[in-house]
Amino acid sequence: MAIDADExxxxxxxxxxxxxxxxxxxxxxxxxxxxxxxxxxxxxDTDGVEPMAHPWDATQRLRPDEVTEPNLREHYQSGAPAVEAGLYLVPRVVE
Known part of the structure:
Protein backbone atom coordinates (compact mmCIF):
# COMPACT_ATOMS: atom_id res chain seq x y z
CA MET A 1 0.00 0.00 0.00
CA ALA A 2 1.57 3.24 -1.12
CA ILE A 3 0.92 6.48 0.74
CA ASP A 4 0.80 9.59 -1.41
CA ALA A 5 1.30 13.26 -0.53
CA ASP A 6 -2.43 13.92 -0.16
CA GLU A 7 -2.76 11.13 2.40
CA ASP A 45 3.43 -18.20 9.53
CA THR A 46 2.76 -18.27 13.27
CA ASP A 47 0.95 -21.61 13.42
CA GLY A 48 2.18 -23.54 16.40
CA VAL A 49 3.74 -20.50 18.06
CA GLU A 50 2.39 -20.07 21.55
CA PRO A 51 1.39 -16.48 22.45
CA MET A 52 3.44 -14.86 25.17
CA ALA A 53 3.21 -11.70 27.20
CA HIS A 54 6.95 -11.31 27.69
CA PRO A 55 10.02 -12.90 26.10
CA TRP A 56 11.48 -13.86 29.47
CA ASP A 57 9.89 -16.59 31.53
CA ALA A 58 9.85 -14.50 34.68
CA THR A 59 7.44 -14.14 37.55
CA GLN A 60 7.02 -11.18 39.82
CA ARG A 61 7.83 -11.45 43.45
CA LEU A 62 4.68 -10.76 45.40
CA ARG A 63 4.50 -9.30 48.85
CA PRO A 64 1.72 -9.81 51.36
CA ASP A 65 -1.18 -7.39 50.94
CA GLU A 66 -0.81 -5.71 54.31
CA VAL A 67 -1.37 -2.13 55.45
CA THR A 68 2.03 -0.65 56.21
CA GLU A 69 1.17 3.05 56.53
CA PRO A 70 -0.91 4.64 59.28
CA ASN A 71 -4.29 6.16 58.40
CA LEU A 72 -3.65 9.91 58.35
CA ARG A 73 -6.89 10.94 56.64
CA GLU A 74 -8.03 13.21 59.47
CA HIS A 75 -4.64 14.91 59.51
CA TYR A 76 -4.67 15.49 55.73
CA GLN A 77 -8.26 16.71 55.76
CA SER A 78 -7.77 19.06 58.71
CA GLY A 79 -6.82 21.91 56.35
CA ALA A 80 -9.71 21.35 53.95
CA PRO A 81 -12.50 23.95 53.96
CA ALA A 82 -15.28 21.32 53.94
CA VAL A 83 -15.24 17.60 54.70
CA GLU A 84 -18.06 15.13 55.26
CA ALA A 85 -17.79 11.41 56.04
CA GLY A 86 -14.12 11.42 55.09
CA LEU A 87 -14.75 13.04 51.70
CA TYR A 88 -13.70 16.48 50.47
CA LEU A 89 -16.68 18.68 49.64
CA VAL A 90 -16.28 20.96 46.64
CA PRO A 91 -18.61 23.46 44.99
CA ARG A 92 -20.91 22.13 42.29
CA VAL A 93 -19.52 22.90 38.84
CA VAL A 94 -22.10 21.32 36.54
CA GLU A 95 -25.83 21.65 37.13
Whole structure:
Protein backbone atom coordinates (compact mmCIF):
# COMPACT_ATOMS: atom_id res chain seq x y z
CA MET A 1 0.00 0.00 0.00
CA ALA A 2 1.57 3.24 -1.12
CA ILE A 3 0.92 6.48 0.74
CA ASP A 4 0.80 9.59 -1.41
CA ALA A 5 1.30 13.26 -0.53
CA ASP A 6 -2.43 13.92 -0.16
CA GLU A 7 -2.76 11.13 2.40
CA UNK A 8 0.21 12.48 4.34
CA UNK A 9 -1.42 15.91 4.42
CA UNK A 10 -4.71 14.35 5.58
CA UNK A 11 -2.95 12.40 8.34
CA UNK A 12 -1.12 15.55 9.42
CA UNK A 13 -4.41 17.45 9.51
CA UNK A 14 -6.08 14.74 11.63
CA UNK A 15 -3.07 14.64 13.96
CA UNK A 16 -3.06 18.45 14.16
CA UNK A 17 0.59 18.69 13.12
CA UNK A 18 2.17 20.94 10.53
CA UNK A 19 4.43 19.37 7.91
CA UNK A 20 6.55 21.42 5.53
CA UNK A 21 5.80 20.83 1.85
CA UNK A 22 9.41 19.76 1.28
CA UNK A 23 9.09 17.00 3.89
CA UNK A 24 5.82 15.49 2.65
CA UNK A 25 7.43 13.20 0.09
CA UNK A 26 9.86 11.87 2.70
CA UNK A 27 7.04 11.14 5.11
CA UNK A 28 5.08 9.42 2.34
CA UNK A 29 8.08 7.22 1.56
CA UNK A 30 8.66 6.41 5.25
CA UNK A 31 5.00 5.61 5.93
CA UNK A 32 4.84 3.41 2.83
CA UNK A 33 7.89 1.52 4.09
CA UNK A 34 6.36 1.08 7.54
CA UNK A 35 3.11 -0.25 6.11
CA UNK A 36 5.02 -2.62 3.82
CA UNK A 37 6.92 -3.95 6.83
CA UNK A 38 3.69 -4.45 8.79
CA UNK A 39 2.21 -6.31 5.82
CA UNK A 40 5.34 -8.47 5.65
CA UNK A 41 4.99 -9.27 9.36
CA UNK A 42 1.35 -10.21 8.79
CA UNK A 43 2.44 -12.83 6.26
CA UNK A 44 4.65 -14.69 8.75
CA ASP A 45 3.43 -18.20 9.53
CA THR A 46 2.76 -18.27 13.27
CA ASP A 47 0.95 -21.61 13.42
CA GLY A 48 2.18 -23.54 16.40
CA VAL A 49 3.74 -20.50 18.06
CA GLU A 50 2.39 -20.07 21.55
CA PRO A 51 1.39 -16.48 22.45
CA MET A 52 3.44 -14.86 25.17
CA ALA A 53 3.21 -11.70 27.20
CA HIS A 54 6.95 -11.31 27.69
CA PRO A 55 10.02 -12.90 26.10
CA TRP A 56 11.48 -13.86 29.47
CA ASP A 57 9.89 -16.59 31.53
CA ALA A 58 9.85 -14.50 34.68
CA THR A 59 7.44 -14.14 37.55
CA GLN A 60 7.02 -11.18 39.82
CA ARG A 61 7.83 -11.45 43.45
CA LEU A 62 4.68 -10.76 45.40
CA ARG A 63 4.50 -9.30 48.85
CA PRO A 64 1.72 -9.81 51.36
CA ASP A 65 -1.18 -7.39 50.94
CA GLU A 66 -0.81 -5.71 54.31
CA VAL A 67 -1.37 -2.13 55.45
CA THR A 68 2.03 -0.65 56.21
CA GLU A 69 1.17 3.05 56.53
CA PRO A 70 -0.91 4.64 59.28
CA ASN A 71 -4.29 6.16 58.40
CA LEU A 72 -3.65 9.91 58.35
CA ARG A 73 -6.89 10.94 56.64
CA GLU A 74 -8.03 13.21 59.47
CA HIS A 75 -4.64 14.91 59.51
CA TYR A 76 -4.67 15.49 55.73
CA GLN A 77 -8.26 16.71 55.76
CA SER A 78 -7.77 19.06 58.71
CA GLY A 79 -6.82 21.91 56.35
CA ALA A 80 -9.71 21.35 53.95
CA PRO A 81 -12.50 23.95 53.96
CA ALA A 82 -15.28 21.32 53.94
CA VAL A 83 -15.24 17.60 54.70
CA GLU A 84 -18.06 15.13 55.26
CA ALA A 85 -17.79 11.41 56.04
CA GLY A 86 -14.12 11.42 55.09
CA LEU A 87 -14.75 13.04 51.70
CA TYR A 88 -13.70 16.48 50.47
CA LEU A 89 -16.68 18.68 49.64
CA VAL A 90 -16.28 20.96 46.64
CA PRO A 91 -18.61 23.46 44.99
CA ARG A 92 -20.91 22.13 42.29
CA VAL A 93 -19.52 22.90 38.84
CA VAL A 94 -22.10 21.32 36.54
CA GLU A 95 -25.83 21.65 37.13
Missing amino acids: VQQIAHLARIRIDEEAVSGYARDLTGILAFVEQMGNV
